[in-house]
Amino acid sequence: MGFLRDSLSIFKKNKLVFKERRQHSGNVYTFEFEKPEDLNWLPGQHGLFTVTHKKVKPPTKPFTIASSPKDDVIGLTTKIDGNPSEYKQALLELEPGMEMHMSGPVGSFYIGDESSGVFIAGGIGITPFRAILRENDSTALNPKQSMTLLYVDGEGTFTYKDELEDIGGQEGIAVHFMESSENLYKELELLPRTGAEKYFIAGPYSMVESVAKHLISTGIPKKNIKKETFIGY
Numbered sequence: 001m002g003f004l005r006d007s008l009s010i011f012k013k014n015k016l017v018f019k020e021r022r023q024h025s026g027n028v029y030t031f032e033f034e035k036p037e038d039l040n041w042l043p044g045q046h047g048l049f050t051v052t053h054k055k056v057k058p059p060t061k062p063f064t065i066a067s068s069p070k071d072d073v074i075g076l077t078t079k080i081d082g083n084p085s086e087y088k089q090a091l092l093e094l095e096p097g098m099e100m101h102m103s104g105p106v107g108s109f110y111i112g113d114e115s116s117g118v119f120i121a122g123g124i125g126i127t128p129f130r131a132i133l134r135e136n137d138s139t140a141l142n143p144k145q146s147m148t149l150l151y152v153d154g155e156g157t158f159t160y161k162d163e164l165e166d167i168g169g170q171e172g173i174a175v176h177f178m179e180s181s182e183n184l185y186k187e188l189e190l191l192p193r194t195g196a197e198k199y200f201i202a203g204p205y206s207m208v209e210s211v212a213k214h215l216i217s218t219g220i221p222k223k224n225i226k227k228e229t230f231i232g233y
């Protein structure tokens with residue numbers, strides 16, 4: 001069903017009008033676009049974003065939609081260092097009113113209404129969880145559901161920290177920040193397990209794979225682990 005929906009939506013090219021750019025600490029930027037009225041997605045999904053205002057190679061890259069469907073914008077949050085790729089240089093040159101295209105949404109990295117989630121973010125891998133947590137505030141959670149975010153950032157910059165701390169104060173939602181995988185593994189040990197939780201991991205390949213391996217070694221079944229690997233980091 002998800003595959004069929006993805007196959008169809010991938011052909012849908014949405015025109016996005018650029019609104020504004022926001023800079024976070026640690027060379028992280030959010031690019032916000034007006035939300036087309038007929039564009040819907042499940043928080044955690046990604047789009048294929050195409051630069052159209054200049055020729056760059058490759059012109060299209062996948063990015064998680066970092067905003068929630070409740071927001072009136074499409075947000076793309078990414079890290080841009082001092083030596084950016086052509087693609088990210090083009091993002092920095094966007095002016096209000098200019099356009100990009102987005103195909104999708106695609107992907108199965110989202111949480112079902114019924115399940116509780118343990119979300120593990122590595123650095124910029126926070127983007128899908130920011131969208132999911134913005135969408136699922138306490139009014140949206142059913143009483144049996146809980147969400148725990150474990151956000152690991154070795155640089156300690158923690159994009160969206162203030163916002164996530166606010167969301168973390170709400171019933172059923174816990175948010176923890178840590179700077180090393182050792183601390184992540186300690187936090188994981190402290191979490192109660194019912195066996196029904198789904199574990200979601202997002203971030204660079206090596207981080208996602210090592211955390212998944214760790215979870216499996218502590219008895220979490222593979223079927224309860226969802227991974228979103230940010231190729232390119």
Ligand SMILES: Cc1cc2nc3c(=O)[nH]c(=O)nc-3n(C[C@H](O)[C@H](O)[C@H](O)COP(=O)(O)OP(=O)(O)OC[C@H]3O[C@@H](n4cnc5c(N)ncnc54)[C@H](O)[C@@H]3O)c2cc1C
Nearest residue numbers: 046061062063064077078079083084085086127230231232
């Ligand atoms: C499902 C999915 C979701 C994703 N979601 C996100 C997200 O939410 N946020 C996010 O940031 N990423 C996300 N990614 C990764 C994203 O698609 C990019 O691969 C990533 O951001 C790196 O992009 P880049 O243009 O810097 O990469 P590359 O082109 O691989 O560049 C990497 C580095 O190489 C150097 N470089 C490359 N080209 C040049 C050049 N022409 N001149 C000089 N130096 C150069 C630069 O130092 C650059 O930083 C996602 C990936 C997937 C698969």
